[in-house]
């Protein structure tokens with residue numbers, strides 16, 4: 597369970613100042629209109645209110661670009677909703693390379709098996725929307741979240757057959773790795789109205805609880821040892837800086853700074 601700090605570099609972004617510095621440099625070459633047209637910008641302001649309508653929020657996709665290109669990454673694991681951000685990163689890379697010479701490779705998307713996961717309210721699952729399954733959730737919280745899930749809106753009575761293909765509960769069975777035979781059984785039970793939504797959600801909640809429990813325990817064990825976390829992050833920051841510093845120096849040299 598979890599990410600192995602020996603194989604993957606884990607660090608606090610704020611401890612590697614090269615990210616902030618490259619963010620500022622990229623900002624000098626990026627037209628404002630490119631940032632304003634990123635679809636999540638207007639969408640999230642509409643969802644979360646004008647309080648987040650700041651330069652930092654507008655420029656956030658550019659900071660993500662810095663996070664990628666500082667390591668000359670060629671592949672980036674992203675969800676479907678992040679594709680416009682990656683497209684922006686690619687445009688910025690092309691512009692920087694055109695202006696200052698070929699410093700950065702153009703990053704490509706690496707889409708996951710489930711590129712778009714919806715929360716129980718059928719909106720994109722997101723911590724900001726409070727509709728996410730988090731790794732520290734206890735069983736009661738998981739039950740509450742799963743039992744609140746929106747199902748097939750046409751299935752207003754228990755004896756009406758459902759449509760698993762439009763129901764997020766059904767997608768979550770796959771997301772939480774139900775065996776194919778059980779997925780087939782949910783499909784059959786739903787479409788014949790033998791299976792009710794309440795029962796199906798209870799079964800799903802049990803599956804989510806079983807998935808999260810070992811992660812929650814491992815997380816609790818790590819949190820009980822904050823010195824180990826600090827040591828992992830300090831080591832990660834040093835390893836990240838060893839890669840990032842020469843790349844920042846290279847682009848600054850190309851820019852004549």
Ligand code: SF4
Nearest residue numbers: 758763765786793796
């Ligand atoms: S039985 Fe399951 S898959 Fe079918 S509509 Fe209800 S919750 Fe969705």
